[in-house]
Amino acid sequence: xxxxxxxxxxxxxxxxxxxxxxxxxxxxxxxxxxxxxxxxxxxxxxxxxxxxxxxxxxxxxxxxxxxxxxxxxxxxxxxxxxxxxxxxxxxxxxxxxxxxxxxxxxxxxxxxxxxxxxxxxxxxxxxxxxxxxxxxxxxxxxxxxxxxxxxxxxxxxxxxxxxxxxxxxxxxxxxxxxxxxxxxxxxxxxxxxxxxxxxxxxxxxxxxxxxxxxxxxxxxxxxxxxxxxxxxxxxxxxxxxxxxxxxxxxxxxxxxxxxxxxxxxxxxxxxxxxxxxxxxxxxxxxxxxxxxxxxxxxxxxxxxxxxxxxxxxxxxxxxxxxxxxxxxxxxxxxxxxxxxxxxxxxxxxxxxxxxxxxxxxxxxxxxxxxxxxxxxxxxxxxxxxxxxxxxxxxxxxxxxxxxxxxxxxxxxxxxxxxxxxxxxxxxxxxxxxxxxxxxxxxxxxxxxxxxxxxxxxxxxxxxxxxxxxxxxxxxxxxxxxxxxxxxxxxxxxxxxxxxxxxxxxxxxxxxxxxxxx
Ligand code: HEM
Ligand SMILES: *[C@@H]1O[C@H](CO)[C@@H](O)[C@H](O)[C@H]1NC(C)=O
Ligand SMILES: *[C@@H]1O[C@H](CO)[C@@H](O)[C@H](O)[C@H]1NC(C)=O
Numbered sequence: 001x002x003x004x005x006x007x008x009x010x011x012x013x014x015x016x017x018x019x020x021x022x023x024x025x026x027x028x029x030x031x032x033x034x035x036x037x038x039x040x041x042x043x044x045x046x047x048x049x050x051x052x053x054x055x056x057x058x059x060x061x062x063x064x065x066x067x068x069x070x071x072x073x074x075x076x077x078x079x080x081x082x083x084x085x086x087x088x089x090x091x092x093x094x095x096x097x098x099x100x101x102x103x104x105x106x107x108x109x110x111x112x113x114x115x116x117x118x119x120x121x122x123x124x125x126x127x128x129x130x131x132x133x134x135x136x137x138x139x140x141x142x143x144x145x146x147x148x149x150x151x152x153x154x155x156x157x158x159x160x161x162x163x164x165x166x167x168x169x170x171x172x173x174x175x176x177x178x179x180x181x182x183x184x185x186x187x188x189x190x191x192x193x194x195x196x197x198x199x200x201x202x203x204x205x206x207x208x209x210x211x212x213x214x215x216x217x218x219x220x221x222x223x224x225x226x227x228x229x230x231x232x233x234x235x236x237x238x239x240x241x242x243x244x245x246x247x248x249x250x251x252x253x254x255x256x257x258x259x260x261x262x263x264x265x266x267x268x269x270x271x272x273x274x275x276x277x278x279x280x281x282x283x284x285x286x287x288x289x290x291x292x293x294x295x296x297x298x299x300x301x302x303x304x305x306x307x308x309x310x311x312x313x314x315x316x317x318x319x320x321x322x323x324x325x326x327x328x329x330x331x332x333x334x335x336x337x338x339x340x341x342x343x344x345x346x347x348x349x350x351x352x353x354x355x356x357x358x359x360x361x362x363x364x365x366x367x368x369x370x371x372x373x374x375x376x377x378x379x380x381x382x383x384x385x386x387x388x389x390x391x392x393x394x395x396x397x398x399x400x401x402x403x404x405x406x407x408x409x410x411x412x413x414x415x416x417x418x419x420x421x422x423x424x425x426x427x428x429x430x431x432x433x434x435x436x437x438x439x440x441x442x443x444x445x446x447x448x449x450x451x452x453x454x455x456x457x458x459x460x461x462x463x464x465x466x467x468x469x470x471x472x473x474x475x476x477x478x479x480x481x482x483x484x485x486x487x488x489x490x491x492x493x494x495x496x497x498x499x500x501x502x503x504x505x506x507x508x509x510x511x512x513x514x515x516x517x
Pocket of ligand 2: 128285288289
């Protein structure tokens with residue numbers, strides 16, 4: 001008896017604390033309107049996270065406004081926020097930090113010291129160094145590498161009207177290829193085969209969504225984070241695979257960094273890739289704000305963070321171009337006109353329709369449709385448009401308690417009619433050309449979009465991603481015409497990323513492809 005009481009005590013205390021803070025948090029936001037939960041166990045989670053993608057979020061945003069309260073698992077209230085001022089405040093004020101759900105997942109996938117989970121000063125220092133390798137000037141140097149990779153896709157793409165071709169594997173291997181060339185300065189084949197294989201297994205297995213998974217995530221979020229993180233040491237196949245992956249990434253990372261540090265120390269030109277540049281940075285500055293191990297620790301997050309994200313956004317652009325042949329023809333005409341810089345390089349930034357198509361794809365299909373933050377203290381979130389509370393009071397700000405989990409509705413924000421116009425639900429690159437998009441209240445790093453997030457954890461690779469999409473889309477539309485087969489559809493499905501799937505929910509984007517050049 002006594003024995004079992006002592007055994008459960010370590011669990012009761014944290015659970016008691018969770019209960020206490022939950023009640024405190026709930027009370028503060030209970031007057032925010034929102035949909036009724038469909039069950040106590042799963043709240044509104046299945047409606048939001050399982051297909052059809054975005055259906056309920058659209059309805060609830062239109063019914064309840066730019067902040068609504070929905071229920072997570074076990075009756076725990078959450079907020080979905082799409083108000084631009086609120087999002088800007090949460091991302092930039094320093095009063096919110098990365099939330100346990102993604103924090104733990106990212107530690108498992110990418111290791112304990114990856115930049116997404118670092119905080120404060122440590123994160124700032126790392127990003128200062130890292131940003132230097134992703135400036136507009138630095139990214140422009142990668143253009144020839146990206147063009148070579150893009151030509152590789154064309155060479156492998158075998159035009160076929162029927163049967164339709166699944167474009168996903170080709171595009172994914174191209175984006176993995178450009179990440180490794182640009183970041184590590186080598187071809188995929190030069191990385192250890194074990195690491196490459198583990199990488200694609202991890203990407204495939206982390207892309208899932210089911211009610212069981214939602215429950216596990218939520219339950220994990222209830223545990224103290226140090227305890228939740230330890231569950232990676234459970235003797236299951238999945239946790240074994242994750243641990244092996246992180247070890248392989250570290251081994252591969254050290255091999256690359258040793259090579260590049262040696263070259264930098266001898267003053268040799270190690271190359272223009274990100275890792276070489278950072279190693280040269282370490283050798284040039286002796287203030288130790290960046291250490292070799294800090295570079296190594298980013299190997300997995302670089303591989304995974306930069307690949308499927310860019311690949312899927314490209315697939316969504318192709319889907320919309322296939323649906324709209326006129327748009328596709330106009331874009332092809334622009335690409336055939338191929339403006340050049342004075343040095344003779346293709347000037348992708350001088351192609352307005354290409355620009356607009358990419359922006360519109362990021363707007364309609366943000367591969368990370370939402371993310372989470374947690375309040376680090378009791379605070380207020382300001383709103384650009386007041387909302388009506390359930391007892392009829394106008395709220396121009398929202399009071400939240402320390403520990404409140406907030407969902408940042410990037411996808412929701414990117415569909416706001418007040419911001420993007422009446423046709424915000426339609427794919428229309430024209431909105432960017434007619435300057436109908438508001439330029440005020442800058443938010444996010446690119447085009448007032450939040451597809452790359454914002455604030456201190458803004459996507460480090462966003463400029464690279466944009467150029468990569470410009471280059472690959474130009475190459476493909478230049479040489480091929482895409483249309484959709486009648487017998488198959490391509491639907492977005494939330495699988496941690498917004499993945500293109502067929503009617504059975506399998507990852508697949510089948511196109512009829514004709515060569516035009
Ligand atoms: C269309 C392509 C891409 C999209 C939509 C995208 C989206 C995002 C988003 C939304 C975040 C922030 C998540 C959050 O705040 O919770 C993020 C962070 C990050 N992304 Fe990207 N990304 C893309 C491409 C890339 C590329 C090409 C790279 C690397 C070469 C990359 C590397 C990273 C890293 C390392 C972080 C963590 C940054 C930090 O926490 O300091 N991403 N990305
Ligand atoms: C270290 O050197 C870099 C490059 O000069 C500089 O930007 C950074 O502020 C320095 N950090 C410290 C802690 O002195
Ligand atoms: C393309 O978009 C970028 C970023 O918004 C902008 O600076 C550039 O002027 C645009 N180019 C054209 C031709 O619209």
